[in-house]
Amino acid sequence: MIELLKKIYPLRLAPVSPDTDKAIKILQKELPFAVHEYPSGMEFNGWMVPEVWVVEKALIQKDGKLIYDGTKHPLGVMSYGKSFKGRVAIEELKKHLTYRKDFPKAVGYHCDYYYKPWRADWGFSIPYEIYEKLGSGNYDIDLKVNVSKGKMKVCDYFLQGETDDTFFLNAHNCHAGQANDDIAGVVVGIEIMKRLAKQKNHYSYRLIIAPEHLGTVFYLAGLSKNEIKKFKCGFFLEMLGNKNRLALQETFTGKGLLDEAAHHFLKFRRPDYFSAPFRKVVGNDETVWEAPGYEIPTVSLSRWPYPEYHTSNDNESIISESMLEDSVGAVLGILQIMETNCTLKRKFDGLIALSNPKYDLYMSQRDPSIRPTISEEQVKWNYLMDCLPRYFDGTMTILEIARKHDLPYDELYEYIGRFQKKGLVSFVKRIAKSPVKVKKNGLRRTLRGRLFA
Numbered sequence: 028m029i030e031l032l033k034k035i036y037p038l039r040l041a042p043v044s045p046d047t048d049k050a051i052k053i054l055q056k057e058l059p060f061a062v063h064e065y066p067s068g069m070e071f072n073g074w075m076v077p078e079v080w081v082v083e084k085a086l087i088q089k090d091g092k093l094i095y096d097g098t099k100h101p102l103g104v105m106s107y108g109k110s111f112k113g114r115v116a117i118e119e120l121k122k123h124l125t126y127r128k129d130f131p132k133a134v135g136y137h138c139d140y141y142y143k144p145w146r147a148d149w150g151f152s153i154p155y156e157i158y159e160k161l162g163s164g165n166y167d168i169d170l171k172v173n174v175s176k177g178k179m180k181v182c183d184y185f186l187q188g189e190t191d192d193t194f195f196l197n198a199h200n201c202h203a204g205q206a207n208d209d210i211a212g213v214v215v216g217i218e219i220m221k222r223l224a225k226q227k228n229h230y231s232y233r234l235i236i237a238p239e240h241l242g243t244v245f246y247l248a249g250l251s252k253n254e255i256k257k258f259k260c261g262f263f264l265e266m267l268g269n270k271n272r273l274a275l276q277e278t279f280t281g282k283g284l285l286d287e288a289a290h291h292f293l294k295f296r297r298p299d300y301f302s303a304p305f306r307k308v309v310g311n312d313e314t315v316w317e318a319p320g321y322e323i324p325t326v327s328l329s330r331w332p333y334p335e336y337h338t339s340n341d342n343e344s345i346i347s348e349s350m351l352e353d354s355v356g357a358v359l360g361i362l363q364i365m366e367t368n369c370t371l372k373r374k375f376d377g378l379i380a381l382s383n384p385k386y387d388l389y390m391s392q393r394d395p396s397i398r399p400t401i402s403e404e405q406v407k408w409n410y411l412m413d414c415l416p417r418y419f420d421g422t423m424t425i426l427e428i429a430r431k432h433d434l435p436y437d438e439l440y441e442y443i444g445r446f447q448k449k450g451l452v453s454f455v456k457r458i459a460k461s462p463v464k465v466k467k468n469g470l471r472r473t474l475r476g477r478l479f480a
């Protein structure tokens with residue numbers, strides 16, 4: 028993953044740019060992405076597809092001496108800023124400069140004009156150590172950007188499962204010169220899809236790599252209502268390579284099956300994780316997927332915060348393969364719950380002698396004469412064993428049982444699998460459809476509403 032990341036993040040990425048096209052060619056070598064194109068100037072709900080934007084020259088000079096060359100780093104010029112040539116006083120120049128005092132040698136990321144082209148002005152991002160040395164007097168600015176019509180591209184890789192019901196992964200590829208935000212999410216998403224492609228999946232999967240907001244806005248706007256309906260839920264993947272614990276941002280309602288699966292998995296397998304409601308960790312395309320009319324439950328997984336965020340110090344030095352791998356494992360673990368979670372159907376009546384070797388399903392109980400001490404864990408398993416046969420009536424999913432008994436899903440799944448092998452129970456595959464609404468006592472109630480709510 029890190030080798031792929033190193034090829035992409037140093038590029039001059041933008042919503043529409045020659046280097047973004049180059050990045051897409053690299054991505055297509057990893058997975059056979061379909062590429063959707065949206066022409067510059069296209070509008071939807073007030074969002075505009077940007078033009079191709081290329082910096083040709085970006086000089087700040089004083090008395091013929093070069094003070095700053097904004098072409099040295101892809102972030103040196105405010106993204107989608109305008110051209111300007113002329114002599115300005117220091118007071119005027121400073122209105123056109125941004126800097127990061129917390130990283131005096133780095134340049135900051137300025138992407139405001141991606142989304143608000145009507146506000147665009149000329150400007151540079153410069154290291155604070157240069158900014159603070161700027162003296163009084165006049166400066167000669169020679170900033171030339173070339174703008175032309177082009178096409179914004181959205182990469183779309185689809186993996187067909189047993190059903191058309193689809194889970195999506197989404198990451199963005201528009202931040203020039205930054206590794207963790209979000210080429211880390213891009214490479215993690217690709218790795219997850221490669222691994223899903225090697226197994227048989229119940230659900231279908233779609234990986235969307237696109238410019239932040241703009242890409243998903245136009246992608247979803249181009250789909251029919253029926254195509255939108257196939258999306259059941261998904262992940263925004265971002266900032267997953269730095270050394271920090273995982274951060275789970277919940278869906279808009281915070282009450283979907285994906286929220287429950289993610290919390291449950293992380294609680295047992297990444298216990299140092301933290302979580303917060305919708306938009307309270309980081310802001311990305313979950314607003315697009317969750318927008319009214321779509322309302323596709325979207326969690327976000329990141330390793331927020333990290334200090335180098337939106338600076339040129341967000342480079343490969345803060346990324347490790349082991350953190351990327353840990354992120355892949357977390358998403359696959361959560362998806363494994365989504366893939367296998369189902370209700371259960373009993374094939375017997377009465378109490379089964381689970382300790383009989385022909386079943387071998389007994390979980391030991393504490394007994395002062397025989398087993399005076401057993402672990403807290405074993406107490407939980409013993410209690411589960413006493414309750415489990417009653418759950419084989421189709422009223423609870425495996426995840427609900429795991430949550431109720433505070434046991435790791437994968438171990439519970441394996442234990443129930445042993446009942447299935449003995450012919451005592453069958454797995455009932457879940458029906459992945461929108462919640463069924465019925466009227467009861469004059470109130471609208473949701474049956475199994477939490478499935479994909």
Ligand SMILES: [Zn+2]
Nearest residue numbers: 202208209337
């Ligand atoms: Zn960002």
